[in-house]
Amino acid sequence: MTAELRAEKLTRTFAAAGGDVHACADIDLDLHPGELVVVRGPSGAGKTTLLNLLGTLDRPTSGRLLLDGTDVTGLGDEALAALRRERFGFVFQAFGLIPVLTASENVEVPLRIAGVEPAERDARVAEALRLVGLTAQAPQRPGELSGGQQQRVGIARAIVSRPRILVADEPTGQLDSRTAATIMDLLVELAHSQGLAAIVATHDPLLVARADRVVELHDGRLTAGSRPAPGDAADAAPFAPGSALGGDADAVPHTRAEARAQRHGSGR
Numbered sequence: 001m002t003a004e005l006r007a008e009k010l011t012r013t014f015a016a017a018g019g020d021v022h023a024c025a026d027i028d029l030d031l032h033p034g035e036l037v038v039v040r041g042p043s044g045a046g047k048t049t050l051l052n053l054l055g056t057l058d059r060p061t062s063g064r065l066l067l068d069g070t071d072v073t074g075l076g077d078e079a080l081a082a083l084r085r086e087r088f089g090f091v092f093q094a095f096g097l098i099p100v101l102t103a104s105e106n107v108e109v110p111l112r113i114a115g116v117e118p119a120e121r122d123a124r125v126a127e128a129l130r131l132v133g134l135t136a137q138a139p140q141r142p143g144e145l146s147g148g149q150q151q152r153v154g155i156a157r158a159i160v161s162r163p164r165i166l167v168a169d170e171p172t173g174q175l176d177s178r179t180a181a182t183i184m185d186l187l188v189e190l191a192h193s194q195g196l197a198a199i200v201a202t203h204d205p206l207l208v209a210r211a212d213r214v215v216e217l218h219d220g221r222l223t224a225g226s227r228p229a230p231g232d233a234a235d236a237a238p239f240a241p242g243s244a245l246g247g248d249a250d251a252v253p254h255t256r257a258e259a260r261a262q263r264h265g266s267g268r
């Protein structure tokens, strides 16, 4: 099956005072329709850099990005922007809503930019708000909504253009853990029901267990990938490389080295 989005040896290097920073190095990754992939890793691991590259918001230093089998790495800014509008939806940690607009007007913004007719806009906005469970809140402004509701508006805005790829950088970073879990459940459900190829960055281990697949970034490199088995989320399952990621939040190792250290006792 052709990946919706494929990264091949994707590398992004920043020049910094102390020398080059390899924010992403040789990343190979496929995203498929109907699957939510979590990228996890500690602060500075390169999650945002990777999501910006995958979302065509930034260009790689080297490597390739393929959209539905087509190499888009060499496209010009305008062509890339058009592809982005058509194929991608973005969800931001800080919601990114316009305070003076109602929930439905916020969701409508991408459709106005795309020049969609008013009747079609109304229908699509209503559908997007229904999908995130906010039909009743359509006339309310962001200041009249809870944080979780605001992020639902942000998600409705991201999916209203019917994108094929959803990119979310720490979408629950400003939410309490219970609300964060419901938002993560919504993203997983939308990926499945709408056939979206979704990629979500988070360093919250409790959210990781909800993903269809988990990839781990460390110092710009993918160090491990694992698929949690259904029902593993809250169980204290031991970690073994290549098996399900489970266990309580603090016990989940971030690298194979940590996993080894845990198995052998960390007092070595």
Ligand SMILES: Nc1ncnc2c1ncn2[C@@H]1O[C@H](COP(=O)(O)OP(=O)(O)OP(=O)(O)O)[C@@H](O)[C@H]1O
Pocket: 014, 015, 016, 021, 022, 023, 041, 042, 043, 044, 045, 046, 047, 048, 049, 050, 203
């Ligand atoms: N524009 C930039 N210029 C220079 N260095 C950068 C730039 N953007 C990111 N970096 C560096 O690249 C590395 C990865 O940063 P990135 O923001 O991708 O990490 P992150 O995993 O998203 O972290 P966090 O969890 O804190 O959001 C860091 O060392 C960071 O300082």
Ligand SMILES: [Mg+2]
Pocket: 047, 048, 049, 169
């Ligand atoms: Mg980040």
